Amino acid sequence: METPNWTVFYKINSRETDDPPQWAGTGWEFFNTEEAATQCYIWRIASGDEPVKRPYHSADAVHLATH
Numbered sequence: 001m002e003t004p005n006w007t008v009f010y011k012i013n014s015r016e017t018d019d020p021p022q023w024a025g026t027g028w029e030f031f032n033t034e035e036a037a038t039q040c041y042i043w044r045i046a047s048g049d050e051p052v053k054r055p056y057h058s059a060d061a062v063h064l065a066t067h
Contacts, residue, residue, distance in 0.1 A: 004030035006037035007060050010044045010051035028063040030056065 044051035
């Protein structure tokens with residue numbers, strides 16, 4: 001399997017209430033290009049989540065689906 005170059009990690013906020021948003025979980029997405037990672041990052045902000053975009057690190061491997 002090819003190793004990705006970028007990771008977008010985010011806290012997923014519940015859409016059930018806006019004041020304040022309730023934390024509902026975490027998500028991990030992986031990308032080969034910075035452009036794709038940036039688009040995901042921007043979309044996650046617009047969705048009300050709390051993303052972090054960063055270069056892929058070997059510690060992220062536990063979050064990759066390998067099956």
